[in-house]
Amino acid sequence: MTPGRSASYRRIVDDLRRIIESGELGEGSKLPGVREIATRYGVPTGTVSRAIAELAAAGLVQAKRRGGTYVRRFAAIPRSSPGRLAKERWLGGETIQDADTKDRRRELNTSTGETPAPDWVAAALGVAAGEPVAFRDRRYAVDERFVQLATSYLPVDIARGTQIMHTDTGPGGTYARLAEIGHRPVRFTEYLRARMPSPEETDRLELPVGTPVFEITRHAFNEEGRCVEINRMILDGMAYLLDYSFPA
């Protein structure tokens, strides 16, 4: 794994990993100090620091600002599809994210406007690259932790001048508004990638090292099969447990 490291280094990594994965040192627990571990194994503190850095890169531990290293928590916000996107919910005025995080969530930094269509957006919405598209950009925090970024794109011929372009889209949100103007979504496709975050995503979500993200790109289709919205969501991979249920 890490060629050129000493046997002691390897043993420290393996021992710490084992006591974390076995639950002996539970989520949120503080690791012993670097000096204490160094003394126990008879190695320089630098060796211990490098071993802990490897565990951090693996997403197992996190250094806290005020000092100390802690076993990371997997938050497991459940996100159940297709239930959360059922038309009964948004046609009934509910907010989609309430299915996952009601009363625990804040929507922050919401901005709306028009922007030249990036290539991948243009292709999906069927407009020429660089032509204007409407966008809605927001950031979500749950229990005071940033967990998700989301940017929706819609054709301007649909969204311009509607409440979709307000920061508050009203009861039932964008999909309820699309329904009112004859573009009710009847089908969704969510494309998923697991990848490391970009520097901008790391900053906006305040992600510790060793945190992959889910990149989810949802296409919403109306009755005619036209893609009326694309939503690109970036989710903290340590915060969510996604599930998808479907018949055989």
Added chain:
Amino acid sequence: MTPGRSASYRRIVDDLRRIIESGELGEGSKLPGVREIATRYGVPTGTVSRAIAELAAAGLVQAKRRGGTYVRRFAAIPRSSPGRLAKERWLGGETIQDADTKDRRRELNTSTGETPAPDWVAAALGVAAGEPVAFRDRRYAVDERFVQLATSYLPVDIARGTQIMHTDTGPGGTYARLAEIGHRPVRFTEYLRARMPSPEETDRLELPVGTPVFEITRHAFNEEGRCVEINRMILDGMAYLLDYSFPA
């Protein structure tokens, strides 16, 4: 992001990231040599090596055994649900993975047997922890690259003595065999996490640093709502593009 690094270090990381993300240096392209970059920016080669290590941890580049650093490829094996798991496919004798990777895939290291149920398996299958459960373990390579590990667990009262316990489960695989003995799956739920791999997963999939995995845990339910199989899959996050389609 990386406190204490020099402005030159930061500039090298940012410049390389930009030419990779813009496509100026495409997937599979070789980066300029460390010495060449060091000369261009007027910094020690160690600074360049650390900058490239940061890009590797971000999953953007990969050092090759024979020397040189290359822009990583995102393979994007499409994995479309629920279509790939439609009963018409496996009842018709097709292999599920053929929906994604027909003719490009090899199944390797397949083993079967019985094992004491891990807690999470016991809970889902409704048996006591530590009681025996049947398992099927396999590893998949696509185009000579390891892309997936999969371990299925089934209750012994269902699987024992059936072809499900053979390394080759026959046409249509496990689900077709379950159907023949009165346990046809009628519904699936897939639970998804994005996380960094364990050392064992890193070894078995030969993952470069900076590669997160999808952990997918599928529950298969029969007509009575009993969970008749759990499949824990570990997918190279740089190899797959998952999609889930469903009605509103």
